Amino acid sequence: MNTKLYVAEIISETIQTFSRCLADSDLQNSISNAALVMLTALSNNNKIMLIGNGGSAADCQHIAAELVGRFCTDRPGLPAIALTTDTSILTSVANDYGYDQVFSRQLLAIGNPGDVLMAFSTSGTSANILNAIAAAKVSEITTIALTGSKDSPMATLSDIVIKVPDTRTAFIQQVHITIGHALCGIIEKSMFSN
Numbered sequence: 119m120n121t122k123l124y125v126a127e128i129i130s131e132t133i134q135t136f137s138r139c140l141a142d143s144d145l146q147n148s149i150s151n152a153a154l155v156m157l158t159a160l161s162n163n164n165k166i167m168l169i170g171n172g173g174s175a176a177d178c179q180h181i182a183a184e185l186v187g188r189f190c191t192d193r194p195g196l197p198a199i200a201l202t203t204d205t206s207i208l209t210s211v212a213n214d215y216g217y218d219q220v221f222s223r224q225l226l227a228i229g230n231p232g233d234v235l236m237a238f239s240t241s242g243t244s245a246n247i248l249n250a251i252a253a254a255k256v257s258e259i260t261t262i263a264l265t266g267s268k269d270s271p272m273a274t275l276s277d278i279v280i281k282v283p284d285t286r287t288a289f290i291q292q293v294h295i296t297i298g299h300a301l302c303g304i305i306e307k308s309m310f311s312n
Contacts, residue, residue, distance in 0.1 A: 136296075144281075145283065155234055156234055156305060169201050179200040193310040220246050251275045
């Protein structure tokens with residue numbers, strides 16, 4: 119295997135995916151709408167909750183850390199929590215109620231009307247994500263779905279849908295983290311710039 123060639127191919131394909139994002143006005147509008155919803159929630163002393171499985175769980179933790187800690191600006195922490203991190207809750211709920219309830223159970227316990235749920239799923243079909251979105255609706259929590267280009271139940275159920283124009287998990291996740299960073303940047307600049 120020519121590793122240099124493989125690396126060049128991955129970089130080239132990544133650039134192509136980002137180029138499609140740059141040309142996708144619907145995607146950019148969805149990101150702007152998500153930022154406004156998040157800003158409203160934070161301005162009203164509500165919180166951002168984030169959910170996802172696997173690599174998407176890591177993305178949730180990353181973005182929650184940027185909000186609670188900082189992205190680019192030293193400023194007060196913002197209320198955000200990745201519902202993917204408490205192993206005692208995750209394992210007890212999975213054991214007692216089933217893995218498809220690990221996020222909805224937490225959301226119903228700590229979510230409040232006016233909060234925002236960010237759901238990361240490259241497929242948009244995970245049962246635990248769909249159950250959490252349904253629970254969010256009951257709790258008057260706005261839902262933002264970050265997914266890929268395929269139509270999915272998650273996209274149908276969510277208030278705001280951010281669809282990356284790709285079907286490959288790795289490339290969708292690369293864009294998801296960039297979108298998360300863009301949202302953090304918009305929030306910081308909007309709330310803390312002089």
